Structure formats: structure tokens, C-alpha cells
Amino acid sequence: MGNRTKTAVVIGAGPAGIEAALKIAQAGFRAILVEKEAELGGTLKQLCSSFPRWEDPQELLDSKILELQACPEVAIRKNTVVTAGTPNGNGYIVTLSDALNAQSDEVLADAIVLATGFELMDISIYGEYGYGVYPDVLNALEFEATLKEWKLGKGKPPKGVALFKCVGSRDRSKGNPYCSKICCMYTAKQAGMVKELFPEAKVYVFYMDYRAAGKEYEEFVREVIEKRHVRYVRGRPSKVLCEDGRLLVRAEDTLLGLPVEVLVDIVVLAPAVVPRPTTRRLAQMFGAKTDEYGFIEPDRFNPVQTAARTFFAGGCGFAVETPLAQQQGAAAAANVIALFRLK
Amino acid sequence: MRDPMNPDYRPMRLDEIDDSLQKEIREKCGVDVEMCMECGKCSGGCSNGHVFDYTPRKVVQLVKLNAEDTLINMDALWICLSCHLCSDRCPSGIDTPRILDYMREKAYRKGVTTRPKIRLFHELMLSSVQKSGRISELPLIFKYNWMSGQYMKDAILGLKLLLKGKLSFHSPGVKAKEDIRRMFSGSSAKRTWGEP
Numbered sequence: 001m002g003n004r005t006k007t008a009v010v011i012g013a014g015p016a017g018i019e020a021a022l023k024i025a026q027a028g029f030r031a032i033l034v035e036k037e038a039e040l041g042g043t044l045k046q047l048c049s050s051f052p053r054w055e056d057p058q059e060l061l062d063s064k065i066l067e068l069q070a071c072p073e074v075a076i077r078k079n080t081v082v083t084a085g086t087p088n089g090n091g092y093i094v095t096l097s098d099a100l101n102a103q104s105d106e107v108l109a110d111a112i113v114l115a116t117g118f119e120l121m122d123i124s125i126y127g128e129y130g131y132g133v134y135p136d137v138l139n140a141l142e143f144e145a146t147l148k149e150w151k152l153g154k155g156k157p158p159k160g161v162a163l164f165k166c167v168g169s170r171d172r173s174k175g176n177p178y179c180s181k182i183c184c185m186y187t188a189k190q191a192g193m194v195k196e197l198f199p200e201a202k203v204y205v206f207y208m209d210y211r212a213a214g215k216e217y218e219e220f221v222r223e224v225i226e227k228r229h230v231r232y233v234r235g236r237p238s239k240v241l242c243e244d245g246r247l248l249v250r251a252e253d254t255l256l257g258l259p260v261e262v263l264v265d266i267v268v269l270a271p272a273v274v275p276r277p278t279t280r281r282l283a284q285m286f287g288a289k290t291d292e293y294g295f296i297e298p299d300r301f302n303p304v305q306t307a308a309r310t311f312f313a314g315g316c317g318f319a320v321e322t323p324l325a326q327q328q329g330a331a332a333a334a335n336v337i338a339l340f341r342l343k
Numbered sequence: 344m345r346d347p348m349n350p351d352y353r354p355m356r357l358d359e360i361d362d363s364l365q366k367e368i369r370e371k372c373g374v375d376v377e378m379c380m381e382c383g384k385c386s387g388g389c390s391n392g393h394v395f396d397y398t399p400r401k402v403v404q405l406v407k408l409n410a411e412d413t414l415i416n417m418d419a420l421w422i423c424l425s426c427h428l429c430s431d432r433c434p435s436g437i438d439t440p441r442i443l444d445y446m447r448e449k450a451y452r453k454g455v456t457t458r459p460k461i462r463l464f465h466e467l468m469l470s471s472v473q474k475s476g477r478i479s480e481l482p483l484i485f486k487y488n489w490m491s492g493q494y495m496k497d498a499i500l501g502l503k504l505l506l507k508g509k510l511s512f513h514s515p516g517v518k519a520k521e522d523i524r525r526m527f528s529g530s531s532a533k534r535t536w537g538e539p
Contacts, residue, residue, distance in 0.1 A: 160358055202358055226377045231407075233357065234381065250354070255381055256404050259354035 005030050005073075006340040009094050009109040011082055011282060014042025015322050016314025017115030018064050019329030020336070024113075025073035027337045032075045032107055033068075034082060034096060040065060042117050043315070044322055048147040051189045052220035057322065081278075085112070085285035091309060092286065111309045111336045112286045114296060115329060116279045118315030121168040121175065121272040129167065129269060130240045136247055136266050137240060140183070143190055143268040150197050160202045160264035161194050162249045163187050164237050168272030170208070176272045176293065181319045183270035184211045188224045190268060195228040203230045204262055206237045206251055214321070233260065240267055273319035286310040304332040311335050355408070364409045372445050378435040379403045385429035385439055395419040399429040399439040406442060415450045419443070421458040460491045473527050476517030481510050 006029050010021045013035035021031040039045060040061070047057045068074055077096055083104065084095035092112060097104040120139055124132040131137045138146065149155045165183050168175030188210070191203045210232070212218040224230050237251040247267050253260045275294035283290045287307035289297040296312040299305045306312055313328035314320055320328065368374050379400075386398035396418045397405060405414050414420070420443060429439045456462045467486050471478050481501075488496050504510045517523065 204357060222378075226375065229362075229377065231357070253355075253404075256401060256408075260357050261354045262357040264358065 004108075006110040007032060007108060008111040008113055008336050008340075009034060009082070009092075009107065010113040010115060012036075012042060012115035012117055012314070012316070013040040013076070013078075014115060014117045014314055014325060015044050015060070015064070016117070016320075016325040016329035016332075017042070017113065018068065019326045020113045020115060020311075020313055020333045021074050022064070022067055022071060023330050023333030024336050025071045027333070027340075028073070029337065029340050030073050030075070032077060032096075032109070034077045034080050036079070036081045036099070038079055040068075040076070040078070043141070044325075046141055046144050047186075048144045048151060049189055049193055050322065051185045052214070052216040054189075054192075060322070082282060082285070085109075085282075087287075111311065111339055113329075113332050113336060114279065114282055114286070114288060114306075114310065114312040114316050115314045115332075116276050116282060116316040118273045118319055119276050121274045123167050123269055123271045125174055126167060126269075128239050129164070129237075129267070130242075130247075131269060134240065134242055134247060134267075138266065138268050140186060140190070140268060140270045143266075146266070147190065147193050147197075150194075157198050158194065158201050158265040160204070160246075160262065161191070161266045161268065162204045162206065162237070162247075162262060162264045163191055163268040163270065165205065165207045165210075165270045166236060167269040168274075169270075171272075176274070178272075178293075179211065180270075180273040181211070182273065182321050185214070185217060185220070185321065187268075187270050188212075188221045188230075191230040192224040192228045195224075195230055202264075204249075204264070205230055205232045206235055206249070207232055208234070208236055233262075235260075273315070275316060279316045288312065302335065304328055305335055309339065360409045362407075362409065364406055364411050364414075368406055368442055368445065372438065372441045374438050374441055376403050376406045376437065376442075379407075379437055380435055382434065384432050384434065385437075388428045388432050390424055390426050390428055391419075391422050394422060402439060402442060403437060411449075414446045415453060415455055416457070418457040420447050420450055421456055421461045460493075463487065463491055473523065474516070475514070476520065476523040477514050479514045481505075481512050484510075 008024050008029065009032045010017045011034050013033050017033060018040065021033040024031040044057050044061060050057050068076065079100045080096050080098050082094055083097045086093045091108060091110040094107050094109045095104055096107060120141060123139060129137060146155065165187050169178065169180040169183065187205055191205050194201055194203050210221050212221045225232055233251065233253055235251045235254045237249050239250040241248040243263060246263050246265055249262045249264060249267065251260055279296065280290055280294045283296060288310045289306055291297045296306050296317045304311050304313055311332040313332040314325040365376055368376060381400065383400045386392050386400040389399055392398045423443050425440050427440050430437065450456060464487055467483055468478055471483050484501060488494055501510065
């Protein structure tokens with residue numbers, strides 16, 4: 001490929017993709033950052049606060065976007081999807097389709113970084129929870145939007161909110177057998193946010209256990225319980241009913257072995273984290289392996305590599321919290337840089 | 344808790360439960376039940392837990408559920424030995440015996456007990472302390488056996504102890520009678536046990 005500056009195509013501009021593109025470019029190579037949405041940020045852009053320090057994710061995003069702007073080696077392609085990838089010598093010819101202008105063009109890529117992120121499972125299959133039937137039963141990302149509204153002083157203050165964890169996770173019958181890992185923490189964060197905005201509201205988190213494995217994570221959950229007075233009820237709710245225009249949750253308090261009910265205004269479900277269907281399609285295109293669920297499968301000895309010239313980072317591999325997505329993005333970039341430096 | 348055989352039985356409604364008992368326990372006993380991680384270490388080691396109707400972990404849960412009636416009427420209140428194994432081993436430092444003490448006082452004032460003999464023993468023991476500042480064991484045993492109608496209870500054991508000099512008919516009172524008087528007059532509320 002001559003003396004042309006080597007180029008990596010980074011697919012997905014969430015925290016992982018942004019970090020990968022930045023580091024590749026800062027090392028002196030070119031990065032094309034492809035984002036299907038009109039804005040950068042991926043799932044992070046939708047979030048209202050963060051754990052374990054209650055920081056505004058927008059601040060992180062803004063600082064990363066500033067860094068990107070100072071980096072002419074990164075070409076940002078918004079509203080764009082990858083529609084084809086053809087092997088070409090030691091790289092790929094990648095077809096980028098601009099959804100807005102209905103145009104497409106081809107670029108040469110010496111490496112691919114998949115950073116397509118995750119999505120939330122469709123939880124309307126759980127008829128007992130009434131998602132898609134009752135408008136006040138929300139999934140976790142929809143509730144992040146509600147929290148943003150409340151923070152701006154819009155919307156009706158709730159009297160009661162119930163948050164359910166493990167909806168579709170740790171469910172070998174209709175959902176996924178795995179633990180989605182991030183729900184315990186973001187549910188604690190959401191519950192704590194409600195109490196911060198509306199201290200009088202009664203907030204219940206229904207849980208089987210809370211998995212707070214991370215620096216300052218356990219302390220964060222304890223703060224939510226002890227300082228913000230969120231009531232954690234051990235038990236997986238079994239039914240959501242509509243009663244007088246509000247929502248009645250039925251569950252068992254498994255610590256006392258007693259059936260309990262609670263009347264709330266909003267029910268928030270924490271769905272299983274699942275791979276995007278596009279991840280599987282892109283994986284096939286670039287020789288990447290996927291596991292039985294459709295998450296990218298790493299090489300045996302390299303956790304961010306999946307094929308000779310294909311790397312991955314962030315939620316397309318499995319559920320990750322923001323800092324871990326960034327770490328993986330940087331790690332994928334390090335691998336790309338090492339590959340590009342090979343004589 | 345509630346009787347499932349009752350035709351009016353309804354599951355407990357969490358949103359109708361207020362946190363008044365939880366607050367009361369925090370203020371009066373300095374115990375924050377929200378710190379409980381529900382691990383059960385208290386109950387696993389409890390010296391009488393195998394015969395409790397509500398183990399220490401459940402006692403903490405009941406406070407969260409504002410279940411004052413259940414707490415006052417439970418058997419565990421009277422068969423707890425106050426050995427403090429639960430609080431000693433609690434990873435969150437929750438003083439469960441303090442909660443039980445507080446609820447026992449409430450039950451006593453209401454005149455409720457599942458174990459009248461144990462309550463009698465409490466009364467006799469405290470009256471001995473009030474009189475002399477000490478527990479005079481033998482008179483206490485005689486009085487207790489007499490008043491509870493168990494005349495020969497532990498008689499053989501008592502005889503053995505007496506012969507070995509482990510029990511005496513008379514125990515001298517403490518010198519600080521005035522302190523004892525103040526303690527029982529209620530002015531001790533300003534002081535707590537263990538503090539200098």
C-alpha cells in the first residue's frame with residue numbers, strides 16, 4: 001500500500017469508538033470514525049448521570065469531542081453506516097453509506113475497530129410487567145430521558161417509583177442466562193437520582209442481589225440505600241397491575257418470606273444487555289467471530305482482537321460501563337498502532 | 344405478621360408503611376437499620392436463634408417494615424440472652440440487642456410478654472440490683488422459684504454449687520449506693536452504659 005498513512009475505520013462513536021479513534025490519530029495514523037446517528041456519543045449521550053461519582057456524562061463527552069476537533073487525523077462521518085467490507089490485500093475496502101444524502105463512497109482500511117455498542121433486550125415479551133401496554137412502565141434508557149426532563153424541572157413529580165433489576169438477565173427461560181453486569185449500578189444511580197430530585201418520593205429497587213464489583217461501587221450503592229433512603233426489596237417482582245391509574249407491583253419479600261405489594265407511578269425495568277443485530281452483520285464482513293448471543297468473541301490470547309486486522313471495544317463485546325469502554329477503546333487503539341508500526 | 348388464614352388477608356403494602364419506627368430506633372437507640380446488608384451473620388451465630396420466632400436479621404427487617412406490633416409481641420424479645428454475639432459479628436456494626444432492649448421496654452410498659460416467668464426473673468434481678476447494687480444469687484433463686492411456683496427447680500445443681508462455694512447466702516452491697524439510686528431514678532438517662 002505504499003507510503004500512504006495507514007488508516008483505521010472505527011465503527012461506532014460511543015466512548016469506546018471515540019477513544020480508539022483519538023488514540024490512533026494521536027499516534028500519527030488516520031482514523032475514520034463512523035457513526036450511524038446524527039450525534040457522537042452512543043448510549044453515553046442518553047445518560048443523565050454516572051456512577052460512582054454522580055458526574056454528568058455530557059461533560060466527558062464534550063471534552064472528548066473537543067479533543068477530536070483538535071485532531072485533524074480523525075475524519076468524523078456522522079449519519080453514516082458501513083454497508084460493505086471487501087478484503088483487499090492487507091486490509092479492506094469499506095463502503096460507507098451516508099443516510100442523509102443517500103450517497104456512498106469507498107475507503108481503504110488497514111484495520112477495523114468494531115465499537116458498535118450494545119442495545120437493550122425487547123422486554124415486551126414479559127407480559128406480566130406490561131411494558132408496551134402501560135405507558136408508565138419504562139425501560140432503563142427511556143427512564144434516563146425522564147430523569148433528564150425532571151432535572152430540567154419538566155414533567156410531573158412522582159410519588160413512587162419502582163425499579164426492577166434482572167429483566168431478561170439471569171433468565172434461562174425467556175431471556176438470557178448471563179448477568180448483564182451494569183444494571184445493578186445504573187439502577188442504584190437512577191434510584192438515587194429520583195431521591196435527589198424528589199426527596200419525598202418513595203423509591204423501591206427490587207433485586208435478587210446487588211453486584212457492585214468495582215472501585216467505589218459498593219460504597220455508591222450503600223450511599224443510595226443509607227443516605228438517600230432508597231428501599232431495596234429482595235425479590236423478583238412477578239406482576240404489574242394497573243390500579244386507579246397507578247401501577248401496583250406484586251412481589252415477594254424473600255428475606256421475610258412474605259408477599260408484598262407496592263403502589264407506584266412509574267415502573268422502570270432494567271433489561272438484559274444484548275448485542276446489536278448489526279454487530280453480527282459487521283462481524284461477518286470483517287472476519288470477526290461472534291459468540292452464541294452475537295457478542296464479538298475475542299482471540300484466545302488478545303482480549304480486544306477478533307481477527308487478523310479486526311479489533312473491537314466496548315459494548316459489542318459485552319456489557320460495559322463507560323470507563324471500561326474507554327479502556328477497551330484505548331487497548332484496541334494500542335493494538336492497531338502496534339500493527340501499523342510493524343515493518 | 345399477618346395471618347394467612349384470615350379471609351381479609353392482603354399482602355403487605357410497602358407504600359403504606361411509614362418509616363416512623365425506623366426513625367425512632369435511629370433517634371432513641373442510635374441504630375441505623377438501613378445499614379443492614381441482610382447477610383444473616385447475626386442470626387447464624389445467635390446463641391438462641393434456633394428457637395427464636397424472629398432471628399436478629401428478621402428483627403432488623405421488621406423495624407424497616409414498621410412492624411411494631413410484631414416486635415412487641417414476639418417471643419424472641421424474651422428468650423434473647425443479650426449475649427451480643429449478633430452485634431459483635433455484624434459487618435455493618437448494627438447493635439441489634441439495643442433494638443431488642445428498646446422493644447422489650449415498650450412491651451414491658453404495655454404489660455405484654457410471651458414468657459411471664461422470664462419477665463418475673465427480669466423484675467426480681469433488677470430489684471436486687473436496685474437494693475444492693477449487686478445480684479444476690481441465692482436469694483434471687485429462692486425468690487424466683489417461690490414466685491414462679493417451681494419450688495425444686497435446679498435444686499440439685501444449686502446444692503452442688505453451694506457446696507463448692509460458688510453461691511453464698513449473703514453478698515455485700517456496693518459502696519456507691521447513691522449512684523445506684525440515681526441510676527434507677529431515671530437521671531441515668533443522661534449517661535449510657537460503657538461511657539466513663
